[in-house]
Amino acid sequence: MNGAQDLGGMHGFGPVVPEPNEPVFHAEWERRAFALTLAAAMPGDWNLDMTRFARENRPPAEYLAMSYYQVWFAALEAMLKERGLVADDEIDTGHSLHPPKPVARTLSPGDVAQVLHRGAPTERETKRAAKFKAGDKVRAKTINPVTHTRLPRYVRGRTGTIERVIGCHVFPDSNALGAGENPQWLYTVRFEGRELWGGNADPTVAVSVDAWEPYLEPVA
Amino acid sequence: MQLRTRALETILLEKGYIEPAAIDLLIETYEKKIGPRNGAQVVAKAWVDPKFRQWLFADGTAAVESLGFSGRSANHLVALENTPSVHNMVVCTLCSCYPWAVLGLPPLWYKSAPYRSRTVADPRGVLADFGVELPKDMEIRVWDSTAELRYLVVPMRPAGTEGWSEDNLADLVTRDSMIGTGLAKSPKDLK
Amino acid sequence: MSGHDDHHHDHDHSELTETQLRVRALETVLTEKGYVDPAALDLLIETYEKKVGPRNGARVVAKAWADPAYRTRLFKEATSAIAEFGYAGRQGEHIVALENTPAQHNMVVCTLCSCYPWPVLGLPPLWYKSAPYRSRVVADPRGVLADFGVTLPQGTKIRVWDSTAEIRYLVIPMRPAGTDGWSEEKLGELVTRDSMIGTGLPKSPKDLAK
Numbered sequence: 001m002n003g004a005q006d007l008g009g010m011h012g013f014g015p016v017v018p019e020p021n022e023p024v025f026h027a028e029w030e031r032r033a034f035a036l037t038l039a040a041a042m043p044g045d046w047n048l049d050m051t052r053f054a055r056e057n058r059p060p061a062e063y064l065a066m067s068y069y070q071v072w073f074a075a076l077e078a079m080l081k082e083r084g085l086v087a088d089d090e091i092d093t094g095h096s097l098h099p100p101k102p103v104a105r106t107l108s109p110g111d112v113a114q115v116l117h118r119g120a121p122t123e124r125e126t127k128r129a130a131k132f133k134a135g136d137k138v139r140a141k142t143i144n145p146v147t148h149t150r151l152p153r154y155v156r157g158r159t160g161t162i163e164r165v166i167g168c169h170v171f172p173d174s175n176a177l178g179a180g181e182n183p184q185w186l187y188t189v190r191f192e193g194r195e196l197w198g199g200n201a202d203p204t205v206a207v208s209v210d211a212w213e214p215y216l217e218p219v220a
Numbered sequence: 221m222q223l224r225t226r227a228l229e230t231i232l233l234e235k236g237y238i239e240p241a242a243i244d245l246l247i248e249t250y251e252k253k254i255g256p257r258n259g260a261q262v263v264a265k266a267w268v269d270p271k272f273r274q275w276l277f278a279d280g281t282a283a284v285e286s287l288g289f290s291g292r293s294a295n296h297l298v299a300l301e302n303t304p305s306v307h308n309m310v311v312c313t314l315c316s317c318y319p320w321a322v323l324g325l326p327p328l329w330y331k332s333a334p335y336r337s338r339t340v341a342d343p344r345g346v347l348a349d350f351g352v353e354l355p356k357d358m359e360i361r362v363w364d365s366t367a368e369l370r371y372l373v374v375p376m377r378p379a380g381t382e383g384w385s386e387d388n389l390a391d392l393v394t395r396d397s398m399i400g401t402g403l404a405k406s407p408k409d410l411k
Numbered sequence: 412m413s414g415h416d417d418h419h420h421d422h423d424h425s426e427l428t429e430t431q432l433r434v435r436a437l438e439t440v441l442t443e444k445g446y447v448d449p450a451a452l453d454l455l456i457e458t459y460e461k462k463v464g465p466r467n468g469a470r471v472v473a474k475a476w477a478d479p480a481y482r483t484r485l486f487k488e489a490t491s492a493i494a495e496f497g498y499a500g501r502q503g504e505h506i507v508a509l510e511n512t513p514a515q516h517n518m519v520v521c522t523l524c525s526c527y528p529w530p531v532l533g534l535p536p537l538w539y540k541s542a543p544y545r546s547r548v549v550a551d552p553r554g555v556l557a558d559f560g561v562t563l564p565q566g567t568k569i570r571v572w573d574s575t576a577e578i579r580y581l582v583i584p585m586r587p588a589g590t591d592g593w594s595e596e597k598l599g600e601l602v603t604r605d606s607m608i609g610t611g612l613p614k615s616p617k618d619l620a621k
Contacts, residue, residue: 002337005523005524006522006523007522007523007542007545007546008522008523008545008546008549008550008573009546009549009550010542010546011546013541013542013543013546013547014543015543015558016538016541016543016544016547016555016558016559016610017538017543017558018536018538018558018559018605018610019536019537019538022536022537024459024460024464024533024534025456025460026537027431028431029430029431029434029435031456031460032434032435032438032452032456033434034455034456034459034534035451035452035453035455035456036434036437036438036441036447036452038455039447039448039451039452039455040441040446040447043441043446043447044446052523052524055524056523056524059333060333061333064542068525068537068540070430073430073433073434073437076437077433077437080437080441085444085446086437086440086441086444090440091433091436091437091440092436093436094432094435094436094437094439094440095439095440095443096439096440096443096444100444100445100446103446106445106446106447106448107447107448107451108448108451109448109450109451109453109454111451112451112454112455112458113454113458115501116455116458116500116501117499117500117501118500118501119499119500119501119502119503119504120501120504121504121505121577122504122505122576122577123504123505144341150523150575150576151575152522152523152573152575154522154549154550166505166576166578167505169576169577170577172576186576186578188578193550196549196550197550201550202551202552202553202569204565204566204567204568204569205552205553205568205569205570205571206568206569206570206571207549207570207571207572207573208570208571208572208573209573209575210573210574210575210576210578211575211576212576
């Protein structure tokens with residue numbers, strides 16, 4: 001979706017201000033919101049792409065005005081409600097008022113280390129051959145899905161070069177909708193700064209994105 | 221905000237940068253005098269007077285000026301003709317450009333992010349927000365006011381209005397029908 | 412609940428308190444329903460607050476500086492080379508190491524969210540997740556470097572990597588001069604978090620002496 005999460009190239013946000021000796025978390029509620037988000041993914045049975053879509057799918061002014069973990073938490077509440085795992089009256093009162101829904105799994109303390117260590121690899125086997133090889137010229141398609149996508153606006157319609165054939169990976173545009181993993185070949189595509197930002201841009205800059213095959217078309 | 225506005229007005233006044241009477245007049249002009257009734261007169265005349273209609277589409281600025289509407293935010297006015305095959309809609313995606321001289325100041329929704337972001341990509345969806353549904357095969361032409369040209373949509377004359385006076389016809393012309401988010405009223409709607 | 416109905420007022424402490432209350436309320440509900448175990452939550456927090464952080468990445472970089480065979484493995488297949496240290500898993504399932512050279516400087520961003528190689532760098536700092544960094548580094552990386560007090564030679568090529576998929580990037584900075592014969596442990600002290608994102612350079616032996 002063309003939402004506020006797609007920030008590449010926007011102006012007006014001011015300088016980057018690193019915080020000296022920044023703590024990992026800035027408040028106790030951030031710790032809890034972080035851990036709840038990771039732990040609730042098991043009973044919630046949602047995937048990372050659904051989580052990302054839930055975070056970006058809000059009015060841009062709201063997204064930009066919220067702090068980082070406020071966005072995380074709002075998405076967590078939304079996904080729990082959507083799946084009927086918690087209800088508004090429960091969030092209002094802070095207590096369980098209805099019987100829990102049966103869930104497949106929860107995260108036990110004994111599993112934490114292993115679950116984190118295993119992660120969630122997204123590479124998948126395929127028999128299909130990759131359409132592009134390193135060195136091929138490609139154009140990022142002009143697409144504007146209202147649902148989740150990982151093709152940033154600033155590369156759409158721009159021409160780049162395949163730098164690396166990464167492998168066949170879960171396709172977020174499908175996975176975020178619960179439409180299956182639909183694995184697709186994934187490439188690192190290099191764009192020259194001047195192709196993205198025009199003739200006055202710094203000639204020493206190049207930017208790459210990782211782009212799935214359905215985002216790309218060959219350039220003759 | 222009210223306090224800050226009042227404070228700044230006081231400062232500018234004390235410094236002699238502004239004159240209170242001029243401020244009052246500006247407010248009165250755009251709150252009471254200039255509004256979509258101006259545009260409605262233009263449209264009604266275009267409906268009854270073929271010569272004026274021709275002039276309006278050839279040189280919108282001059283034709284509108286002949287009715288006494290001119291100046292600020294309509295120095296370059298272009299009239300857009302709605303037909304059974306083409307529907308025009310006007311937006312300013314970058315700010316809030318609007319033909320003040322014929323429509324007054326724009327409504328909140330015209331200046332809002334939902335309208336500005338969506339009209340250029342999904343005009344039929346925006347029309348649905350206004351309760352307007354157009355035939356599937358009708359071309360929709362969106363005009364983004366990115367420069368100093370200001371656009372006035374001239375809606376189609378409703379059926380059943382043969383022989384009406386300009387004044388009566390003007391009652392059918394809504395503000396939204398001149399932006400393109402609405403259609404002119406029908407004689408039935410007037411009752 | 413009035414959560415976002417009233418977001419025009421200033422972001423003052425009362426709003427933080429409200430978020431704090433909502434988080435606590437949700438944790439209670441999820442715990443009562445048996446969806447989450449508070450002990451598991453504590454463990455998750457402890458892991459990323461105390462155990463996993465940029466010291467992990469610093470060890471990887473130091474080894475790449477000191478051990479040519481390891482360096483080769485790292486640039487060939489970073490995920491497995493990094494797993495030799497036991498660093499693996501969540502948000503580091505597919506890692507690519509990027510080599511800084513005198514000719515090319517690498518910088519990593521996630522314009523669309525906040526993708527970051529957790530197993531080697533821990534959780535990202537606030538600036539990495541912020542709109543100023545995400546919007547600007549793809550268009551004006553030298554300007555962003557200036558915000559960090561870093562100036563590179565005009566001729567150095569800058570390569571920005573936008574983490575749009577599940578590949579996580581780790582920048583391997585150049586080994587500072589004057590460190591011949593140093594142990595991996597001592598080299599590791601020169602490796603800053605920012606030098607592994609590309610917004611900084613490693614410390615020099617002089618910096619360490621300060």
